[in-house]
Amino acid sequence: MVKSIWEASNDEYMLQPLTDEIIKKAEELFNVTLPNSYIAILKQQNGGQPICNAHPSPVPTVWGETFVIVEHIKGIGAGNGILENDYYIKEWELPEGLILFNGDGHTWLAFDYRDATSAPPIVYVDVDLEKTIQIANNFEEFLKNLYVENEEFDFEGMEVRVYSKQEFETFIQEDNIDELIYAIPDLAQGDVDLKWFGNQLLTLSNYHDENVRRMVANSVWNSLTYRLDDEILHSLIENFKNDDSEVRMYAELALEQMNYSYEQLKEDVYKRERVGFAFQDIIYHVNEHSNQWHLSDYQSDLQSFDSIEELLEQSMFDGKSLQEVWSHIKKVY
Template sequence: MKEGFWQKGNSIYKLNALTVEDIKKAEDIYKITFPRAYINILKIQNGGEINYQAFPVLDNTLPGEAFIEVTNIYGIGKNPGVLDTDYLISEWDMPKGLILFNGDGHYWLAFDYRNVTVNPPIVYVNNENEKAEIIEIAKDFNEFLENLTIIEYQDKEEIEDIENQMTEYSRESFEYHLENDREDEIIEAIVSLSQTDVDITWFGQALLALTNHSNERIRSQIANSVWNFLSYRLDEDTLNGLIETFRIDPDSDVRMYAQLIQQKINYSIDDLKTDISHCLENGGYNIVSFLHDDNVYHIYRNFKLTLEGQDFTEEFSTSEELIAYVLPDGRTIEEVWSNVKLI
């Protein structure tokens, strides 16, 4: 994801922190699977105003327009959020199967699930005419994100404002914010550092010390980041110490993350088989991602195995064939499963 994607500060588009239950509820309502790239940005912030506000118009899809302005992206929730879609589609007479993530009535950006349940194209909806005009602008949400860019402002002060919002955090800046108890900056730094090549031993101990902070937002963000980004990177003692602290936290959300992290750690080969069956029955897509020998593998519901960062795909007829696949170290997925780390 681009550095400093979300704008700082409060916004009507910024919803409460995303939970697994939020994702499942929304996907069950629409009977779809949200794009991984969309979920990944919402794990950092559940909707809000963004810094990369221009999507270039290519191939004359919108004559006379150089770019589409994208000031915000909806999170999973309501008022405003993607769960407002049914009402908005009815109000503006748009076709069912779209899930709106940006717009103002006359113009919308949407996931186009009319013909798919996973990996939808991104469309621009023009409601100026009697019948909505729907134009595909990106093959998927990942391509949409990659093409977003910062609008070139002529005003120097406006440029400086955006640059200031795109803070890069370091160990030194994090420790400075800790010393001065700058709570909002601490939360932002936790999110940022959790996704960078940080000194994980130092960072894990810093988070462990922070779990007693009086601000429940800080404690909740620590738990969320450990679950989303850090559980497979932290050493066993630090991770167990964090889990035990989360278990006795007064906040129910933090206690919930303790259970979710433990489920990740204890995820068995039988759990994998069950989830494959469940996804086949209910239309899920990506089942699990795991780390083995410094390689990240992704398993999909159609018995497909891919290797991140490489042109590698293996497809199988059954889950039994998949887990019997021999990895480069000469052992099958089933044989190494007790030692892999879920991501």
């Protein structure tokens, strides 16, 4: 009997109990053999929060000099399981052959099947820095190396450095490229004065350094298309379109989000693709679990329905249907 690695909690990553049929479906989908040690822990609990929340890293990461945080391990299933892998690979432009079992956008942990069909090494992926680093030779070694990071670490909400307006403007004045590359995504995801920040990004969208321009475009597409003032957003996109680098790609991605139609929503939901949208400062996720379809925020199910059709037809926003308020909705992902 394998010792349980799981916290005694019921979080969003805990899926329905694992069956041999689900395992077979996943291995056929990915055309690989999943690690026995991974299957073993999932037979105890199909995904969730591990007791040990950290793993050593040979390189500095966004969390510290010597470790990565393991906030969750995905189980096998749809929604918050590895069967949604293709969506994230495409959305974040990650290498084919990775199966992501931890992460939420900017950083990931993954089985690396690029050069293997079984016993894959475990890698840490930093999307913003475009780095992929091996941290364990296999998943069994990964499990053995997990440990509890010190008690002062804020596991529930990892705090990043808080940049002030003055600091950020000083980075621009001093041409401090390294600090700008770290500060831009942190501010984009935080509680920031959006009018001020949007104008700073407009300035930086014409910056001499391509890496800074790319980070501006990535952050706008990833975190700000549903938050920025439309006038600033359109000005940014025009600058991205005129760039002579891969920044142009982010203009197209941002426009896809801005022009996302109700018909596209229906199509994506019927294909069971992961969808999120914002309405009046609330981000809703469309997901399926417990034999129902749900509109959820980050913490709970806000509206639940017995079918996709009921969700599309009966969900209400300020007394109006989803289709009626669609012109006021912005796609998040």
